[in-house]
Amino acid sequence: MGESDTKGEANGKELTASASYSRIKVTQVSGPTGGESGTLASTDVNWEPPPCWYEPLFTPEQMKNFAEADGSGQVSIRQGWIGSGLWTDHFRDEKDAANYFGTPSTVKGYKNYNLGKKGYFWHGVAPDVTAIDDTTLCSRLMFWQDAGEIPDDPNAPTAETLAEYAYDKVKVPETEIELKPAVRSTVNLPTWVWLDKGTFKEVKVRAELPGTGLWAETTAKPVALHLDPGTKDAETYPASGNCEINEDGSIGTPYTKGDADKTPPCGIRYLRASNGDPYQLKASITWQISWEGAGGANGDLPDGTFETTQDMNVQEIQSINR
Known part of the structure; x- marks a missing residue:
């Protein structure tokens, strides 16, 4: 079994959105599995893994279920929406939404959760939000990306992002x-x-x-x-x-x-x-x-x-x- 710090996936009818949890799945491929073990300390005191990145979170169907069932969660790393209204306004009814930390400051709304399209709504993920000095970093509101595509964004994940994430795993x-x-x-x-x-x-x-x-x-x-x-x-x-x-x-x-x-x-x-x-x-x-x-x-x-x-x-x- 691999390690999965997963929030935001379908679990029955329950869906959650939290920027503190990653969907990256980590599995040990080889090496000792029994006995006492521990994590490594980097010899480079100035090296740190990426503070944040973007990940796919909801399919259109999952977004619909989440927004209409409860709709309380983080729409970006630093911005939370409580209740269904804000979520349905933006992701169902095409209403623009304010982004207080990222750019652009106003984000165009979506029609009916993009149902019928193939892809995901992506969001920012930060293992430790308090460690991010730049408040605009990874702070885009949850956004759409077609299936099979990686966002054109400097904080989009790469293979190296995953390698660095796995370092302390x-x-x-x-x-x-x-x-x-x-x-x-x-x-x-x-x-x-x-x-x-x-x-x-x-x-x-x-x-x-x-x-x-x-x-x-x-x-x-x-x-x-x-x-x-x-x-x-x-x-x-x-x-x-x-x-x-x-x-x-x-x-x-x-x-x-x-x-x-x-x-x-x-x-x-x-x-x-x-x-x-x-x-x-x-x-x-x-x-x-x-x-x-x-x-x-x-x-x-x-x-x-x-x-x-x-x-x-x-x-x-x-x-x-x-």
Whole structure:
């Protein structure tokens, strides 16, 4: 089953119009489906998905049912009409309507909901209206578009719009890294860190906007592990704390007997005991994001990260057998 944040569709006789909900349907195509998971944080602090766009909402028949049954809802992102009168006046009886935020300021009315025509009434959608600084953005009154056509508007949806919308729908696994020693580390002795191959796999989600032919698949590929020991009194291997993913999909190398005096390709060496208050080891996976979509469109989006935290108890003793 795909995820559908859908309002404005027929549900028996009930129809609603809300600019806060999108009809974009998101389905996970591949990647882990069980266990704990979370969403990615963009490595580009200045990047944001589109604040709003237009979507098809009502067929002529659905518009008629909505307007004449109740007619209370948003006719644009920032403009609501309460009661049937305004809706029937504009969409049935050809009366012009005022648009207080978008352009043009007055919109020509429709005759009998365009019944008999093939197409949709479109409206603006904004996941968070308060995040839109420009009050005119995506603020056209609900408007008609013939079937099979995308509006000629700078805020019309594209395959890239869907790819960007799907960015925070990508769910990546929350998995603890493997450690040796696993229970308690020792001052000045390296702790080996690794992830077995297959622990992290590509995650792909597909976003589709009904009634448009638009789709996009957004893929997250794990590319690196970053270690933050949780204290300045520690060293990481490599020094950057960035452990690259091996060709077979693993990260680091598992500890084996006899490796005690070796330097791990991925690991930590604590220089001071935790003294009963464990250090908070942060392990952050970097995911490379790419997408492809309708019409052969494709591109890249900013890398994303997902971080987990583990307690690290570090002891200080004179000698240890490993």
